[in-house]
Amino acid sequence: xxxxxxxxxxxxxxxxxxxxxxxxxxxxxxxxxxxxxxxxxxxxxxxxxxxxxxxxxxxxxxxxxxxxxxxxxxxxxxxxxxxxxxxxxxxxxxxxxxxxxxxxxxxxxxxxxxxxxxxxxxxxxxxxxxxxxxxxxxxxxxxxxxxxxxxxxxxxxxxxxxxxxxxxxxxxxxxxxxxxxxxxxxxxxxxxxxxxxxxxxxxxxxxxxxxxxxxxxxxxxxxxxxxxxxxxxxxxxxxxxxxxxxxxxxxxxxxxxxxxxxxxxxxxxxxxxxxxxxxxxxxxxxxxxxxxxxxxxxxxxxxxxxxxxxxxxxxxxxxxxxxxxxxxxxxxxxxxxxxxxxxxxxxxxxxxxxxxxxxxxx
Amino acid sequence: xxxxxxxxxxxxxxxxxxxxxxxxxxxxxxxxxxxxxxxxxxxxxxxxxxxxxxxxxxxxxxxxxxxxxxxxxxxxxxxxxxxxxxxxxxxxxxxxxxxxxxxxxxxxxxxxxxxxxxxxxxxxxxxxxxxxxxxxxxxxxxxxxxxxxxxxxxxxxxxxxxxxxxxxxxxxxxxxxxxxxxxxxxxxxxxxxxxxxxxxxxxxxxxxxxxxxxxxxxxxxxxxxxxxxxxxxxxxxxxxxxxxxxxxxxxxxxxxxxxxxxxxxxxxxxxxxxxxxxxxxxxxxxxxxxxxxxxxxxxxxxxxxxxxxxxxxxxxxxxxxxxxxxxxxxxxxxxxxxxxxxxxxxxxxxxxxxxxxxxxxx
DNA sequence: GCCCACGTTGTGACCGCTCACAATCCTCGC
DNA sequence: GCGAGGATTGTGAGCGGTCACAACGTGGGC
Numbered sequence: 001x002x003x004x005x006x007x008x009x010x011x012x013x014x015x016x017x018x019x020x021x022x023x024x025x026x027x028x029x030x031x032x033x034x035x036x037x038x039x040x041x042x043x044x045x046x047x048x049x050x051x052x053x054x055x056x057x058x059x060x061x062x063x064x065x066x067x068x069x070x071x072x073x074x075x076x077x078x079x080x081x082x083x084x085x086x087x088x089x090x091x092x093x094x095x096x097x098x099x100x101x102x103x104x105x106x107x108x109x110x111x112x113x114x115x116x117x118x119x120x121x122x123x124x125x126x127x128x129x130x131x132x133x134x135x136x137x138x139x140x141x142x143x144x145x146x147x148x149x150x151x152x153x154x155x156x157x158x159x160x161x162x163x164x165x166x167x168x169x170x171x172x173x174x175x176x177x178x179x180x181x182x183x184x185x186x187x188x189x190x191x192x193x194x195x196x197x198x199x200x201x202x203x204x205x206x207x208x209x210x211x212x213x214x215x216x217x218x219x220x221x222x223x224x225x226x227x228x229x230x231x232x233x234x235x236x237x238x239x240x241x242x243x244x245x246x247x248x249x250x251x252x253x254x255x256x257x258x259x260x261x262x263x264x265x266x267x268x269x270x271x272x273x274x275x276x277x278x279x280x281x282x283x284x285x286x287x288x289x290x291x292x293x294x295x296x297x298x299x300x301x302x303x304x305x306x307x308x309x310x311x312x313x314x315x316x317x318x319x320x321x322x323x324x325x326x327x328x329x330x331x332x333x334x335x336x337x338x339x340x341x342x343x344x345x346x347x348x349x350x351x352x353x354x355x356x357x358x359x360x361x362x
Numbered sequence: 363x364x365x366x367x368x369x370x371x372x373x374x375x376x377x378x379x380x381x382x383x384x385x386x387x388x389x390x391x392x393x394x395x396x397x398x399x400x401x402x403x404x405x406x407x408x409x410x411x412x413x414x415x416x417x418x419x420x421x422x423x424x425x426x427x428x429x430x431x432x433x434x435x436x437x438x439x440x441x442x443x444x445x446x447x448x449x450x451x452x453x454x455x456x457x458x459x460x461x462x463x464x465x466x467x468x469x470x471x472x473x474x475x476x477x478x479x480x481x482x483x484x485x486x487x488x489x490x491x492x493x494x495x496x497x498x499x500x501x502x503x504x505x506x507x508x509x510x511x512x513x514x515x516x517x518x519x520x521x522x523x524x525x526x527x528x529x530x531x532x533x534x535x536x537x538x539x540x541x542x543x544x545x546x547x548x549x550x551x552x553x554x555x556x557x558x559x560x561x562x563x564x565x566x567x568x569x570x571x572x573x574x575x576x577x578x579x580x581x582x583x584x585x586x587x588x589x590x591x592x593x594x595x596x597x598x599x600x601x602x603x604x605x606x607x608x609x610x611x612x613x614x615x616x617x618x619x620x621x622x623x624x625x626x627x628x629x630x631x632x633x634x635x636x637x638x639x640x641x642x643x644x645x646x647x648x649x650x651x652x653x654x655x656x657x658x659x660x661x662x663x664x665x666x667x668x669x670x671x672x673x674x675x676x677x678x679x680x681x682x683x684x685x686x687x688x689x690x691x692x693x694x695x696x697x698x699x700x701x702x703x704x705x706x707x708x709x710x711x712x713x714x715x716x717x718x719x720x721x722x723x724x
Numbered sequence: 725g726c727c728c729a730c731g732t733t734g735t736g737a738c739c740g741c742t743c744a745c746a747a748t749c750c751t752c753g754c
Numbered sequence: 755g756c757g758a759g760g761a762t763t764g765t766g767a768g769c770g771g772t773c774a775c776a777a778c779g780t781g782g783g784c
Binding site for chain 2: 742743
């Protein structure tokens with residue numbers, strides 16, 4: 001059996017019979033012998049309250065266990081300190097880590113955090129409206145097509161920040177946004193492989209967040225740029241998905257091609273699948289093929305061979321995005337905007353110099 | 363550069379100059395030539411409204427883009443349809459997957475979902491109070507000590523459901539809760555290893571959620587029971603942490619002991635670390651040592667050797683927990699409580715029969 | 725000794741919506 | 755053709771806070 005029923009919520013033989021309803025400022029006021037407005041002043045730290053009165057009210061607050069009703073506060077003041085995250089996923093490393101950073105930052109600032117997953121089937125406008133009228137602001141994770149589309153449809157009057165892929169050089173998003181320069185990181189990782197003596201680098205792509213451009217996102221672009229800069233014609237990217245299975249499928253094909261000696265993957269899950277496919281094909285890593293991943297997921301350092309990858313500061317991105325939103329919500333509170341760490345290539349076992357020996361038999 | 367500034371929020375040369383403030387039922391009422399109460403009836407689907415009036419109001423609602431103010435509704439009605447999840451972690455597989463299930467279920471039911479991470483440093487009562495006066499109900503993930511402690515401190519009058527480790531046999535939690543029978547699963551996994559010919563099974567434990575008992579949680583108990591049932595004296599469990607590094611540390615010690623031929627791990631991350639440590643020590647898996655993990659994290663099927671593990675339906679647990687909470691929130695709405703899948707042992711490459719050959723040289 | 729400013733406190737109205745009830749309209753049966 | 759009763763609509767109050775302002779004291783400066 002997996003599920004217990006509820007405890008019947010207390011017989012009415014409670015020690016304190018009248019504990020039912022939460023105390024309001026009116027209750028406190030009566031207990032302290034003042035007006036409700038004075039109580040309001042005390043809980044808001046208003047200066048002009050006599051010290052003795054303040055103490056009396058404080059005492060009443062303690063006694064009655066008063067907590068200011070957040071709903072009423074929001075309605076009366078018009079201020080809603082809360083954040084809702086719109087995302088398409090909560091478990092993939094990049095998303096989960098971003099969410100983690102967002103949660104940390106919002107918690108530190110005392111903002112409740114809401115999470116709403118958006119699916120391709122959702123009516124975007126309806127979803128956004130629902131998230132928006134929770135009050136507060138929105139943070140959109142736009143790593144993929146659906147997320148990016150959601151961001152586009154957020155009405156102008158809704159406070160909103162986004163974390164996105166690196167936009168094309170020179171162009172800045174029309175919405176407040178944060179990103180890491182994964183284009184440059186992909187370029188560096190590819191250049192690293194070329195420098196190791198590999199003739200070319202194959203790319204297993206993550207799904208693109210924008211569909212119109214010829215490229216498949218900044219990571220693909222960086223990879224392409226590095227190859228072109230070296231005078232190499234980029235081979236066709238493969239990959240159709242985010243997870244290890246997609247990596248495995250792509251890797252199976254690449255493994256058959258003995259000319260493939262270096263593979264860059266759009267994320268570590270894909271890389272894991274590629275590794276597995278290479279293993280099944282009898283191709284050794286890094287002796288026969290070098291593999292580099294992206295994101296530095298927690299397990300990537302512990303698999304065998306450990307994975308060379310690009311570390312991404314998703315948590316930092318999340319924190320930064322929250323900071324960006326907060327400046328819109330709290331007009332005065334100018335928090336020092338935290339800056340995420342630059343992407344960094346982490347060299348591990350899965351990459352190495354091209355072996356001079358020719359292709360070996362399968 | 364990582365961060366864009368805000369777009370200056372629209373010059374006042376807007377096409378519709380008066381778009382500033384959201385329409386209220388009073389605005390709608392005026393536009394439709396009825397009283398605000400009639401509007402209220404329409405938006406709440408009250409039966410006694412003349413069809414023509416209803417249409418007129420609907421039209422006004424469309425025109426003005428009216429959406430009922432959630433805050434005011436909550437204040438006036440006293441109903442807060444929302445859920446806050448209290449957890450110590452959002453990224454570890456078990457937690458993240460549970461959260462995912464929770465999100466799915468709450469989204470399907472139209473409840474906004476809040477997430478609040480609890481740290482050991484937090485003042486539990488304060489944290490709970492803060493989460494509770496967001497309105498709505500609480501779901502506590504009590505997989506670890508801090509989470510379990512938080513659950514204990516939730517005031518009786520706060521609607522609350524929990525997902526927890528399997529409680530001791532015969533005892534049911536005093537709070538509505540869901541769990542999977544990981545005790546039995548651990549027993550089965552251990553028995554499986556014994557049946558493969560291993561003399562004993564070592565256990566690398568996850569941190570316990572309860573500190574008082576002699577055991578280190580249901581998984582440890584199941585493991586111990588299986589050994590005792592086979593007349594084997596359980597060796598001391600190791601492990602101090604949740605992640606691969608902790609597994610690596612524990613695995614390093616176990617790898618030195620040539621008598622160790624089978625290891626059960628409290629989760630897949632630990633198993634990953636153990637695998638890595640065994641690899642470094644030159645002990646082959648599964649030929650020299652069998653390793654079984656717990657949880658079936660997404661990458662476990664793709665590492666090499668692929669990991670034999672116990673699949674846990676965390677998503678299902680999350681969904682069930684939400685269902686449990688919902689029955690407390692919606693008195694009438696009796697949703698069919700979804701039942702999570704039973705834990706299942708997934709056999710893969712990392713476990714196998716004990717090799718009859720004696721310990722080999724390092 | 726009086727006036728005015730200021731520190732302190734209380735009152736009224738309102739945020740946007742829901743309740744409870746009263747007031748109106750219509751329709752039917754006799 | 756008239757009254758009863760249900761359908762439809764409108765009014766008042768209040769949820770628990772906030773704002774604006776008015777009404778008290780008190781003290782210092784002349």
